[in-house]
Amino acid sequence: MAAASGTHTNPGVEHRALLAESVAHFVARATDIARVRRLRGSPAEHDRAAWTKMAGLGWLGILVPERYGGLGLGLTEMAIVAGGLARGLVPEPLNAAGVLATTALVAGDNEALKREQLPRMVAGTVLPALAWQERAATLDAGAIACRAGPFEGGFRLNGAKRFVAGAAQADAFLVSANTPSGVAIFWLPRGAAGVELALEPLADGRSFGTLTLRDALAPAAQVVASGAAAAEALALALDRAAAIASAELHGVMSRALEMSLEYLRTRVQFARPIGSFQALQHRAVDLHIQKELASAVLEDALAALDREPAPAARAALASRVKSRCSDAALRITRETIQLHGAIGFTDEYDAGLYLKRALVLAAWLGGGAAHRRRYAALEGVNRES
């Protein structure tokens, strides 16, 4: 990144300003809604040239330590980029690859694999995806039925993974499975023997991958993490990605609310801008409050998560922020359609695109209700005191 001007004393503040500037620039110049519409539902799903550009801006290395070629920054910085891109509905899988999968590798204990793959991931030449989930509606990365049996000094994997985000163009999958001595994460290149990928189309024009493993082989060198380190790497990756998904939801709801407010100011019915009707003013204010609550919890949660709290506190923070941001984004994007009237129900108008992205981001890595359940369990509200 460009050298800082020197007026700030806190390098974090400088990084943040630069990142905000570069993401605004990217959203203004390198992408637009026409591109988003072109790519939705296409087999490619996103654009590798855009991915390379994002790598060039350093974004894929935000969460990668400097010794592996990254920037060694935190979630606060990643949220600036992810939230900004979400405002433009950018389809590239920054969170799925640059947060979820990247965190799992970084937090793993395979130093050689990190030295080999992280620089490539940062450069955008290797695009990873994390395949942790097997059934819907769970936040438990330890709920694993996939098996990895020892085989010729390595492992042989069987089972199926679902809801793999960013799978369409993934070059490698980080797959969790149970070995006889506990959970482990394996690095499986796309197209390896016994690794089959199917895609399920999503509301927002992207897809979830289903990965079927039939005697897929992973040499010992491809074990990303095992035992307690693997379990912790998965839990950390999920919490961090949930926080960044919240930042994306915030970007989506912010842009949707702006669209609504612009429309309330300009659409005239009964010889007045509809924004002059008190019923709609109060609605807009309620939505604004939701957005502000989301932005406040997001800022606090990101800062707290960057201080690397213990796992239970970390999970509670992730749940708190994902719960608010999911529900607020769904409410705001639904109301965006209502406030626009019939035009909001058309495909040509962008309101529907924001609603659909909010649906997917809210469901991915646990919706509001799932996170409230987990929060209750973590905070012990359902235990006798």
Place this chain on the structure above:
Amino acid sequence: MTDWNAMSDEAFRREMRAFIEAEYPRELRYILRRARWDEMKGWWGKLYGKGWIAPNWPRAEGGMGLDAGKMVIYLEEMERYGVARSPDQGITQVGPILMQFGTEAQKRHYLPRTLSGECIWCQGYSEPNAGSDLASLQTAAVPEGDHFVVNGQKIWTTLAHDATHIYLLARTDRQAKKQQGISFLLADLKTPGITIRPIRNIAGHEEFCEVFFDRVRVPRENLVGKLNEGWTVAKALLSFERLNIGSPRRPQYALRRLEMLARAKGLLDDPGFVDRFIALKLDLEDLASLYGRFVGRAKRGEPLGEDVSMLKIWAMETWQQLTELLIEAGAEEGVIAGVREIAGVETDFLSPFYYARPATIYGGSSEIQRNILAKYVLKLPS
């Protein structure tokens, strides 16, 4: 001619059910999008052949002449089997309007053709700048000899691309106050100067359209009601439309799908889910009670009153919440597009959610219905 009203409710229901099950195409059951004419014309022909195409029309005009009670059974049985809605504006709107306001010649010409499906109608009321404020519409019809010359644009015209005819509101007096200079016209969509452009909705289907009028010559005899009194004509049917749209049937269907899925996925063991599910179920049961009151009024031939707007608000908003809970119950699977089998239940999570969105926009938005209730029922100062 059978007097259906003289039949017992049970016998009528049985006969309907048997007919529907025998004749309605299976592949068109429970589709959520609006069915296209090409898909529905076979079924239309079957209903027409049996004399069942127009339950609301008097028997003398070729309808079934059902009273309010039998009408509810008719609609319930259609809904129960998942019969899609045909392009039925001719039956629900144009027929009753012509019977009340049409000339003898209009009735003689259009009523039989509307029954047979030779005339398929679409509703040209809304315009780009006249939605909730319909009376501000600008499409103009200028008398010129024995014709009106129509210029302007309609929008959100549902299934205009399947229709043969349009009934529209146009301004015939620019000087008069808003509602007073509007007339109700019928036009053949093949008339030169009419262009139709379909618009895709967020569910991915082309169901509504823009309809452009460029110096379109509409014969004077196609004026329905008096010149400049089209507003009265259009308003005449509104309260019955709100009764129909405010019935609990559509949300009940969403509730049943949700219950099947919840049972299959074991969600009924989750007290948090059960609380929300039962709250919505009771919202619907109570709606059914409220709806019953209004049906009672209709049966007794009493005016429905402005408070019928409550039904539409509650039915549509409950329906929306049910579709939201369905998506939430699906979790990650709830945002995957298309029809899929989830725990043995054929489920499409997204389409019901998409189609429930505009239910609080069309037919008078929820905001407009609340304005009506505040003003005419609660009589709050404006």
